[in-house]
Amino acid sequence: MVESAAPAATPALLPAWARGVTPVVIALGALAFAQWSSGGSPFFVYIASVVGVNCILAVSLNIVNGMTGQFSIGHAGFMAVGAYTAGKISLAFADTAVAGVPVVASDQLFLLISLLAGGTGAALFGFLVGLPSLRLRGDYLAIVTLGFGEIIRVIVQNTPALGAALGLSGIPQTSTLFMVWFWVFVTVLVARRIAHSSHGRSLWAIREDEVAAEAMGVDTTAYKVRSFVISSFFAGVAGGLFAHFIPIINPNSFGFVKSMEVVVMVVAGGLGSTTGAIVAAVALTLLPEGLRTAFNAFSSDPALAQKADQIRMPIYGLLLVVLMLARPQGLFGTREVWDVLPRWLPRRRKGVA
């Protein structure tokens, strides 16, 4: 896990200069190993990529919904902006390559550029949507993001340049396991860093009591908009990644259903818990896949598996209701996974209460 601002009481395992760098080095090594060892199994790479994208979405949405206590339900809209921006850029540069480097490296470079562009585009939309609605009380954000998500879908459906309802196909499938999980790592790093920074303290303050936070001198609107823009950026990157391993992206991949999936992940994992969001994202991505495989294995009727998939949606809705009634703080609340490990395991010292 990412080293966070180490409390003075922890014995220093590493010299100060190495603390920031070590996790990055370890992560890059682990990712390279995963990339190398998974080469022969396209299904594994696909599933791992979907899990990764959902992790990015859940962790980034958690910055707004969990840490800041605002409620956005249009995350898929920003994902769509990122996916289409990155997809269009990759399509434009599909036949270009950087001279003098291997094709793989050049592909990854272009992928990185389009991902950054996708993220920036989504962040821009996040600013446009967030500024008017975040000045007001939180419920407005929910409605505005819902509307925004739907509008993006309608606009894409009516734009021939973006493939309209048929979708955009032929995007170079240059996404790799390394790239996806590298971005998961970056997202988690940023989220954890924010949670522990003074910026993060302001966000927690807004979440707990907006009026009191304002009275303590927190510029609530500025902080809310900033966290919303950061969250949108990563949603855009997730969309961009998605576009580079799914052969066809169409507006319906980024509908209300997708937004709700991410919301359920964040709420179930615990509003404000980064690791909770990851656990929920992994579980809620693998569970339907596993169920689908199980249904396909036990019955030859493909309609049954399809029905199991359909019933997932209303169950998500009811799950939200039941969670709010029974355990409104979610699985982990604001705690991280290591705060709830059994006593006999070595524990980290608590960073954020």
Add this chain to the structure above:
Amino acid sequence: MSDFIQHLINGIASGTIYALIALGYTMVYGVLKLINFAHGDVMMVGVYVGYATAFQLGRAARTTLWGVLAIFLVAMAACALIGFLIERFAYRPLRDKPRLTALITAIGISFALSYGFQLDFGPLPGAAPRAFPEVIQPTEWLVLGDREVVVWNWQVISLLIAAALMVGLQYLVFRTRFGRAMRAVSFDHRVAGLMGIPTDRVIAVTFMLGSALAAGAGILYAIKDTSVQPLMGLYVGLKAFVAAVVGGIGNVPGAMVGALLLGLIEEFVVGYTASSWREAVAFGVLILVLLFKPEGLFGRVAAEKV
């Protein structure tokens, strides 16, 4: 010019329907300070109940006055019951919890209803849009010039029904004992409770009223649109919410004016550009209102107290 008049008529016709739905948002917000996210979906359920009733009645009976009345009453009663159940089991236990919890619950219910109705198990309807039966034979009520301006009978009928429902509501809120209790709860539900007002009952009845209005409005909408589908609650509900915000959420006459304005704006934008922008109009209006006049046309700026 005749184009303009035709758009004006269509805009007013759809505006009155939005108004009925917007009233539900505004009333619930008034008493609970909660945006009832599931409101649009309750309306959708009402439309399906009306659809089922119309089929039970058969072709001959449903076009008679009593048949139409029966369709409306059954749908409105069913929605009142659903509204009551949602309030009782999903919102009431959370009334003293942070506001975000109730909002998440509302979103959950909305999602469960709109996607629950997409399932095609047994009696549930399935995702495909269906044609709403013709309960009112469309005839031209007024034709001006060489068919340049046409007013359909269903436009007039829905205007009359909407007007009647609104006048009734206005009477209820401002002229009856119950209405006074409602306004007291809206002002401060704790103090209202101390004054001997049965707060829980008032809130429950408000929910039922709003849901019943939504059912009526939903059927009028389905007659206009001639189709029913599970996600209609999402879109129509969003527009009605925008109407309520334009008028100042929590303000009953504001919701009506806001809805008429929204209906007209939508009709004119669609009429003079392209119909594919219909869904984007309400959202654009919402952003503009939030930017320049977030309290709405008739809303008061309320200082938030600690």
